[in-house]
Amino acid sequence: xxxxxxxxxxxxxxxxxxxxxxxxxxxxxxxxxxxxxxxxxxxxxxxxxxxxxxxxxxxxxxxxxxxxxxxxxxxxxxxxxxxxxxxxxxxxxxxxxxxxxxxxxxxxxxxxxxxxxxxxxxxxxxxxxxxxxxxxxxxxxxxxxxxxxxxxxxxxxxxxxxxxxxxxxxxxxxxxxxxxxxxxxxxxxxxxxxxxxxxxxxxxxxxxxxxxxxxxxxxxxxxxxxxxxxxxxxxxxxxxxxxxxxxxxxxxxxxxxxxxxxxxxxxxxxxxxxxxxxxxxxxxxxxxxxxxxxxxxxxxxxxxxxxxxxxxxxxxxxxxxxxxxxxxxxxxxxxxxxxxxxxxxxxxxxxxxxxxxxxxxxxxxxxxxxxxxxxxxxxxxxxxxxxxxxxxxxxxxxxxxxxxxxxxxxxxxxxxxxxxxxxxxxxxxxxxxxxxxxxxxxxxxxxxxxxxxxxxxxxxxxxxxxxxxxxxxxxxxxxxxxxxxxxxxxxxxxxxxxxxxxxxxxxxxxxxxxxxxxxxxxxxxxxxxxxxxxxxxxxxxxxxxxxxxxxxxxxxxxxxxxxxxxxxxxxxxxxxxxxxx
Numbered sequence: 141x142x143x144x145x146x147x148x149x150x151x152x153x154x155x156x157x158x159x160x161x162x163x164x165x166x167x168x169x170x171x172x173x174x175x176x177x178x179x180x181x182x183x184x185x186x187x188x189x190x191x192x193x194x195x196x197x198x199x200x201x202x203x204x205x206x207x208x209x210x211x212x213x214x215x216x217x218x219x220x221x222x223x224x225x226x227x228x229x230x231x232x233x234x235x236x237x238x239x240x241x242x243x244x245x246x247x248x249x250x251x252x253x254x255x256x257x258x259x260x261x262x263x264x265x266x267x268x269x270x271x272x273x274x275x276x277x278x279x280x281x282x283x284x285x286x287x288x289x290x291x292x293x294x295x296x297x298x299x300x301x302x303x304x305x306x307x308x309x310x311x312x313x314x315x316x317x318x319x320x321x322x323x324x325x326x327x328x329x330x331x332x333x334x335x336x337x338x339x340x341x342x343x344x345x346x347x348x349x350x351x352x353x354x355x356x357x358x359x360x361x362x363x364x365x366x367x368x369x370x371x372x373x374x375x376x377x378x379x380x381x382x383x384x385x386x387x388x389x390x391x392x393x394x395x396x397x398x399x400x401x402x403x404x405x406x407x408x409x410x411x412x413x414x415x416x417x418x419x420x421x422x423x424x425x426x427x428x429x430x431x432x433x434x435x436x437x438x439x440x441x442x443x444x445x446x447x448x449x450x451x452x453x454x455x456x457x458x459x460x461x462x463x464x465x466x467x468x469x470x471x472x473x474x475x476x477x478x479x480x481x482x483x484x485x486x487x488x489x490x491x492x493x494x495x496x497x498x499x500x501x502x503x504x505x506x507x508x509x510x511x512x513x514x515x516x517x518x519x520x521x522x523x524x525x526x527x528x529x530x531x532x533x534x535x536x537x538x539x540x541x542x543x544x545x546x547x548x549x550x551x552x553x554x555x556x557x558x559x560x561x562x563x564x565x566x567x568x569x570x571x572x573x574x575x576x577x578x579x580x581x582x583x584x585x586x587x588x589x590x591x592x593x594x595x596x597x598x599x600x601x602x603x604x605x606x607x608x609x610x611x612x613x614x615x616x617x618x619x620x621x622x623x624x625x626x627x628x629x630x631x632x633x634x635x636x637x638x639x640x641x642x643x644x645x646x647x648x649x650x651x652x653x654x655x656x657x658x659x660x661x662x663x664x665x666x667x668x669x670x671x672x673x674x675x676x677x678x679x680x681x682x683x684x685x686x687x688x689x690x691x692x693x694x695x696x697x698x699x700x701x702x703x704x705x706x707x708x709x710x711x712x713x714x715x716x717x718x719x720x721x
């Protein structure tokens with residue numbers, strides 16, 4: 141049985157392929173056998189590593205440069221520092237594959253722009269790792285600023301946030317990290333979160349306010365037999381302060397007007413009333429202080445002042461049978477210098493003041509002149525202080541003046557021109573901002589031209605203390621001594637001592653309670669008349685915002701006199717609103 145023609149040819153081809161290698165080996169048996177040479181390039185992935193040197197005519201030898209076409213081009217390492225590559229000698233780029241940095245769209249799926257609009261890959265975080273926040277940029281909300289602390293208390297000290305705390309992002313423009321952005325001037329710390337902000341007019345900071353209140357006074361005229369009346373008070377104020385590197389100018393103006401809807405009786409028990417029928421009273425206190433810095437140690441100082449008021453209700457200086465209170469004005473100025481010699485400081489100035497009264501209007505329609513109460517005062521004051529250490533500066537102060545009246549004799553025939561002054565010693569101190577202020581004691585005396593008027597003298601106290609008891613509570617203490625004029629026949633004058641204590645407490649930054657206690661003595665020398673005044677006052681202030689406050693006041697006044705029929709009491713209840721900017 142024979143095979144098909146195709147199958148027979150295939151079998152013969154396989155036998156021929158098997159016999160052919162045997163014939164080649166038989167032919168090569170006569171040639172000598174040689175092993176493959178082991179060269180240093182044997183294990184290198186370079187061309188010719190497995191070829192014998194004598195059969196490789198193009199093999200590179202020492203000292204013979206290789207053509208650039210024989211080298212296999214190597215792409216640059218993308219992780220290599222380009223600055224280091226620039227330091228190596230430049231090689232020819234002929235025959236090399238050009239590369240141009242990173243390939244196109246390298247890493248576009250995780251950062252940069254993706255033209256396919258695919259979802260950006262989120263970074264993989266380790267367990268417990270905080271999620272990174274996007275950097276603040278245009279349109280980011282401004283982080284809320286930490287509100288300052290009220291001026292009624294010391295700055296509240298809070299623990300600083302840690303470096304790893306979660307902080308609100310701040311735009312670069314606010315943080316001052318924008319390249320080329322000029323440095324922002326650091327703003328002054330605002331101690332009162334609800335205080336008036338004010339407006340700038342050039343280099344002057346202007347703050348203004350208006351307080352409107354109304355209530356009831358059980359004894360506004362301070363009569364022995366009380367007669368009450370509703371009362372309203374309008375109290376504007378203005379503060380202007382310069383913002384200069386050198387020199388200074390400050391204007392502080394505060395006033396009020398107290399109006400009463402009821403009139404007081406013109407006669408009491410058939411006699412002329414010691415109180416005016418119309419008891420409306422204005423009150424204004426203002427001063428403008430200036431300082432000119434000649435150099436580091438020498439400064440020229442000045443002050444212009446104005447006081448506008450009336451006699452206090454219940455005072456014996458008030459005439460009987462008045463239609464309304466006469467108004468007096470005291471205005472003047474001080475011009476001096478302040479020189480520093482290392483720790484020793486000398487401050488001196490000359491003072492000029494004038495006091496003038498308006499004419500009194502009586503209930504019968506006539507007028508009475510008060511020119512005998514008008515006088516000019518000329519004097520000088522000097523203070524010598526030495527700074528023992530920072531925060532403690534004792535001083536000695538001496539003052540002298542002369543009072544010259546427009547009329548030599550007053551309405552009762554007494555010559556009231558006089559010379560006087562005072563001397564006191566004290567110290568200003570500051571103990572770690574907890575207790576600050578100034579306290580002094582001394583002696584005051586005044587001699588009159590009329591021999592019938594005895595010397596007016598007495599012990600004087602002056603001081604102002606502020607004690608920051610806690611972050612929410614502040615205690616204030618003030619004392620002052622003055623020598624005032626009087627129209628009482630035979631009395632030289634009035635030696636007035638005033639002591640006031642005040643406690644401020646913040647229940648919240650927007651809710652403040654204030655308690656005051658005032659004690660005063662009026663010594664009419666030469667007449668053996670002594671008056672004592674007591675005043676207890678409580679205030680509650682609710683601060684809606686920086687511009688609107690609501691204030692409630694309750695005060696009780698007591699006048700205790702050793703003269704029969706001169707004592708009195710009165711209670712005042714007020715509710716008002718304060719508008720400020």
